[in-house]
Amino acid sequence: EDKVVQSPLSLVVHEGDTVTLNCSYEVTNFRSLLWYKQEKKAPTFLFMLTSSGIEKKSGRLSSILDKKELSSILNITATQTGDSAIYLCAVGANFGNEKLTFGTGTRLTIIP
Amino acid sequence: GAVVSQHPSWVICKSGTSVKIECRSLDFQATTMFWYRQFPKQSLMLMATSNEGSKATYEQGVEKDKFLINHASLTLSTLTVTSAHPEDSSFYICSGGSGGHNEQFFGPGTRLTVL
Numbered sequence: 620e621d622k623v624v625q626s627p628l629s630l631v632v633h634e635g636d637t638v639t640l641n642c643s644y645e646v647t648n649f650r651s652l653l654w655y656k657q658e659k660k661a662p663t664f665l666f667m668l669t670s671s672g673i674e675k676k677s678g679r680l681s682s683i684l685d686k687k688e689l690s691s692i693l694n695i696t697a698t699q700t701g702d703s704a705i706y707l708c709a710v711g712a713n714f715g716n717e718k719l720t721f722g723t724g725t726r727l728t729i730i731p
Numbered sequence: 732g733a734v735v736s737q738h739p740s741w742v743i744c745k746s747g748t749s750v751k752i753e754c755r756s757l758d759f760q761a762t763t764m765f766w767y768r769q770f771p772k773q774s775l776m777l778m779a780t781s782n783e784g785s786k787a788t789y790e791q792g793v794e795k796d797k798f799l800i801n802h803a804s805l806t807l808s809t810l811t812v813t814s815a816h817p818e819d820s821s822f823y824i825c826s827g828g829s830g831g832h833n834e835q836f837f838g839p840g841t842r843l844t845v846l
Contacts, residue, residue: 653834661737661824661837662775707774717763717828719835723774 621646625708625722633730638696642708642724643690648652652684652691655707662707665693695727703729733759735827737838741753744815745846751811752841760805761827765835766798769822781808815845 622645635664646653651669655662666675668691669686675682679698684691695702705726709719734757744750754764763782767775779795781787781802789795799811812819822842826835 651834655837661826661840664834664836681800717835718765718777719779720777721775 621712621720623708623710623720623722626712627724627725628723629726629728631730632698633656633696634700636729637694638698638727639671639698640693640706640708640727641690642693642697642722643688644708644710644720644722645689646710646712646720648712649686649689649710651711653709653711654682654691654693655709657705657707657724658703660722665706698729700726700729700731732794733757733760733827733836735836735838735839737825739841741841741842741844743844746816747814749811749813750815750843752807752823752843754808754810754838756806756827756836759827759836761808762805763828764802764808765826765828766800767824767826769824769840772826772832775824778810789842812843815827815843817845818839819843820845 624643635713653667654665666682671684671686679696682693705724707724708722711719736755738753766778769775777790778793779787779789779799783802783805787800802808822840824840826837828835
């Protein structure tokens with residue numbers, strides 16, 4: 620059975636701090652790893668990673684995949700209160716079957 | 732980015748009634764749509780995968796006769812919760828995929844409360 624594990628489960632930091640969120644997976648026929656941000660409603664897409672070692676960056680957020688270690692990290696620098704959310708990691712497998720397996724998420728709280 | 736809408740955004744119903752939730756892809760054709768359920772403080776749990784014009788594939792433990800899914804077109808999928816009970820109260824989220832890729836675009840979700 621495919622499995623995605625995120626750590627930590629929750630994290631509280633002060634505004635301006637840098638955080639690193641972790642995601643590890645056990646998936647048959649890995650295809651891609653995705654990061655989503657969920658605030659009060661449905662998740663919004665952040666990154667999709669398919670190749671190992673290539674960093675994807677969007678503003679203060681960046682992410683990288685390590686296929687050898689079966690893991691990924693999501694970094695957020697100079698955190699702001701608007702970054703408070705649940706960050707979900709999901710893994711997709713089997714080309715043609717777009718099903719995603721989600722981790723339990725990391726609840727990030729930024730204190731002003 | 733691709734936009735997915737869901738309707739209604741919230742619904743309150745009496746136990747025993749049926750509730751239909753619509754999911755539409757607004758600016759792309761979703762060859763595959765996914766239905767998830769999310770309980771408070773938990774992650775998204777996939778309920779079923781539906782492909783346009785064919786029967787949905789349900790995840791283990793999800794009753795197909797209780798959660799009826801119809802994917803009549805490339806832009807519309809519906810989930811009907813039949814004979815809803817309080818334990819069906821949850822946040823239901825749909826997403827659409829555009830074929831051959833794992834990226835999914837999520838709708839805003841529907842919060843169902845069964846009294």
